[in-house]
Amino acid sequence: GNSVTQMEGPVTLSEEAFLTINCTYTATGYPSLFWYVQYPGEGLQLLLKATKADDKGSNKGFEATYRKETTSFHLEKGSVQVSDSAVYFCALRAGANSKLTFGKGITLSVRP
Amino acid sequence: DAGVIQSPRHEVTEMGQEVTLRCKPISGHNSLFWYRQTMMRGLELLIYFNNNVPIDDSGMPEDRFSAKMPNASFSTLKIQPSEPRDSAVYFCASSLSLEKTWPQHFGDGTRLSIL
Numbered sequence: 001g002n003s004v005t006q007m008e009g010p011v012t013l014s015e016e017a018f019l020t021i022n023c024t025y026t027a028t029g030y031p032s033l034f035w036y037v038q039y040p041g042e043g044l045q046l047l048l049k050a051t052k053a054d055d056k057g058s059n060k061g062f063e064a065t066y067r068k069e070t071t072s073f074h075l076e077k078g079s080v081q082v083s084d085s086a087v088y089f090c091a092l093r094a095g096a097n098s099k100l101t102f103g104k105g106i107t108l109s110v111r112p
Numbered sequence: 113d114a115g116v117i118q119s120p121r122h123e124v125t126e127m128g129q130e131v132t133l134r135c136k137p138i139s140g141h142n143s144l145f146w147y148r149q150t151m152m153r154g155l156e157l158l159i160y161f162n163n164n165v166p167i168d169d170s171g172m173p174e175d176r177f178s179a180k181m182p183n184a185s186f187s188t189l190k191i192q193p194s195e196p197r198d199s200a201v202y203f204c205a206s207s208l209s210l211e212k213t214w215p216q217h218f219g220d221g222t223r224l225s226i227l
Contacts, residue, residue, distance in 0.1 A: 032212045043116075043203055043218035044155075051213045087157070093212040099145070099168065100216055102155050 002025075002027045002101040004090050009106035011024070021075040021106055023090035031094035033057075033066055033073040036106070038087040047075075065104055080110045114138065116219035118204050124225045127138045130192040136185055137206030145216060146179055146189050147203040155203075161187065162210050194226045 007022040025031065032051040036044040048057030053068035062076045073090060090103040117136040125131060137144050145160040159169040163183045169179070176195070181187040191198055201223050205216040 016114055036218075043220045044205075046215045046217065049213075049215055087148055093214075095212065099157055103153050 002031070002092060002094050004092055004101055004103035006088075006090050006103035010109060011072050011106060012109045012111065014111050015082055016079045017077070017110075019080045019108070020085075021088055021090075021108070023073045023075065023103060025071050025073065025090075025092050027071075027092055027094040027101075029094050031092040033064070034091045034093070034100070035064055035073070035075050035096075036089040036091060036102075038089065040086070042110060044089060045110040066085070080108075082110045082112055085110045116204055116206050116217055118202075118219035118222050119142070120222060121220065122223045122225075124227065125194060126227050127195055128193045130190065131198075131224060131226075132190040132192045133202050133204075133224070135187045135189070135204030135219060137187070137204070138217055139185070141206035141208055141217075142184070143207040143210050144181060144187050145205040145207070145217075147205065147218075148200045149203060149221070150200045158189070167210070196226045199224055199226050 003026045005024050010026040026031050030107035031103045034049045035047040038044045047093045048059040053066055062077045064073050087105045089105045091100045093100055129172045136177045143162045158171045158181045160167050164181045175215045179189045194215040201221045203218050203221045205218045207216045
């Protein structure tokens, strides 16, 4: 079956630090990959996506590259801000009539 | 553009009462999903619809839970009778289709507390 594994959290960083959040997946066929962000008290928002191997998704300074050879979709940002504090979910969709398979999510806290 | 709209935002009720959660998907979206989020179990998919037809309800926890989508612009999730362990945040999401490249767009959720 399909599954998404995220690194254990929480993660605490100082403002302007470099961020990497690891995500690996197992899927049948060729999935589409997504990162969602959930700010406190809100729903999940799509942050970025990639639909085929070697695609790079980017948004708000965040980037992730679809690596088929390592089945990974790691999220990176060069300089985090306090406003990036949130829960980040990696997810995939694969196959026909597919539902989203989510990772467990990781909480990021950014200190001023 | 209007996003996914859920109501109510908060609901507090006593156990045994019927609870109805409502969702209006993004106009033109053909797929709708109901999720539940708790600290213990994380994000769980309960049921999803395509073109108003339920596709997979295997995530619905028990017969006390039911969901309907009478038309393309409205869906309900009902719990009857409610129990304290149903307390959670319930999210609705919609997608243009079930095709894998399309993302899901989430509402702000209904925070449900059963006393």
